[in-house]
Amino acid sequence: MTTAAHRPATLEDVARLAGVSRSTASRVIAGTGFASPYARERVTTAVERLGYVPNPAARALVRGVGVRLVVAVAGASAAVLDCPYVHQVVGSAARVCTPAGVGVALHWLPLGQPGELDQLARDRSVCGVVLVNTTNELLDAIPRSLQGRVVSIGVGSSAVPSFDVDNAAGAGEVLRHLYATGRRRIAMVTGPQWLPCSRRPVDAYRGLMRQAGLPERILPGDFSAARGRSAAGEALRRWPDVDAIYAISDETAFGVIAALRDEGVRVPGDVAVAGFDDIPLAAMTAPALTTASHPVGRIATAAAIAVLDGRPAAPVTLFPSALVARASA
Amino acid sequence: MTTAAHRPATLEDVARLAGVSRSTASRVIAGTGFASPYARERVTTAVERLGYVPNPAARALVRGVGVRLVVAVAGASAAVLDCPYVHQVVGSAARVCTPAGVGVALHWLPLGQPGELDQLARDRSVCGVVLVNTTNELLDAIPRSLQGRVVSIGVGSSAVPSFDVDNAAGAGEVLRHLYATGRRRIAMVTGPQWLPCSRRPVDAYRGLMRQAGLPERILPGDFSAARGRSAAGEALRRWPDVDAIYAISDETAFGVIAALRDEGVRVPGDVAVAGFDDIPLAAMTAPALTTASHPVGRIATAAAIAVLDGRPAAPVTLFPSALVARASA
DNA sequence: GCTTGTGGTGGTAGCGCTCTCAGGTGTGCG
């Protein structure tokens, strides 16, 4: 490790110091093609002496591969880019991409404007796209030139592999737990209507309710605590006999609990509450929240790796979600 | 908007279609130098017809500027890259960088190995660095070639502008609130010792305790809920008469409250608890958490913009932190 | 007339890297 030169070393510098040609140095560094042990050794010591770091931009330019992975989030406004879930996806992606010399970008895909994807497809610096909050409209609009470089966190399609938590199973476990502990008048606070991936837990809820011969009680939400709070108030008004509320996210569940507390309803005494995600704080509150695990980091990591690798991924990869039974239900 | 061609359009294609030279097309698109209104119009329509998107890698290569902004996090292990705080910084940075065609990378800087920064300085694809969890050791090791392209979230130095929340003020407000509501035996759970930016709230605590003639009661923590939980247990053992615990983060505060509840101590009846950050859930729990606001997103955004702009930023930019008085204190 | 701009243009040299290709050395084999 030498002192930092004013001008960073280039491959040319390395080759000169090692007494070989640029080609040979390139071959040694990239690990492609033949190189004698002698040349290999001279080049590697030269790299160390100069503190050489390859320039990904140049490499990308000549190889024709991108230097950026785009996390594209569909939503009504650009504000969707500010939510913790998106941040976590970006953070996990960045962690995976950095060693590969790839940067991460964050794009908003306005609902109803699937043409935005064309723009990404034509940007040669984009090596791949991770879709978040996928809509069917979006899946239908994937440009051919982008195929094989797109994955979806949430629902996918024949052309777009999907990575997601097995929230049908997780929701099922939680709902069966509610049923097993004697709850029969179970309401659910869902996610946004337009979001296909919030439908799977709803389907699980509907299926189980029908199977058990129980009435469906569904309220729309948006994953937020504030919406959970208002939805719970409405639930109490519409169904005074409700004895359990299942929320699509832990945030929502905390909002629900706050509303119930405001109304003097005991949790879990009068109404049991369960969430989804198992965020760290779920274990800390009073009552501690019953929920199902949601390995967002692992999902995002797998999605980013799939894009980076470029190998065709399985059409659907589901990550297990397990019941975490605590005090609230 | 045309159908996506298999081969994305290049500047050459645009120039040919517009009937001008590459130079002229480049000038129009980049908005530099002269161009007649006629040429300008022909080029812009050609760009639209072809759906041309410039290749940032090529642009970066020739301009000699980087295509990646690095969020560099110091810590004992690479696990620091997985915390929500870091994710939020990366997410906010990505939001700022994307329109500029810059990607975001996430690096771990192992404690005690300041040479890692040299690596970043020599990477020509790096346009700047945002330091997180800055240490003095790190600040002393900033390579000259990186100066003007580094900012720090947390403490800075003469060479590194810093962006941070005014946590001294925030901590002061919270502590004065505790004092004003009659608390006198106030303990504090801090952050990691090696982290300079966790020292400022501690200094505020010490200053106020000394000023009020009260004893200092400090316990080390690490921002986590788990550590807050164990620290609170220790606080009760060491100082049975404690009547308030101030935690360096909301997560920690929730851990503290959980421990107190386990011990049968009432909050805020017996012991008041306050945190720092004002995370969304702070308003939802029972009791709702008294805390001070912490605009992480705004801080990270400002830091990223400062790096991207490259203009010398103010040595220190502090974002205000305000008391949010709720039930827990 | 000639200079001296001023607005506009195209040619061309790279930025740093990879990759193909032609051309070396050796070895083994008929």
Added chain:
DNA sequence: CGCACACCTGAGAGCGCTACCACCACAAGC
């Protein structure tokens, strides 16, 4: 010996873009 077939090397052609420079037309000023 000739030939094939390793292994190994360096020259050179770009990837797509910008920046520098030379150039041209035209107008204004001595």
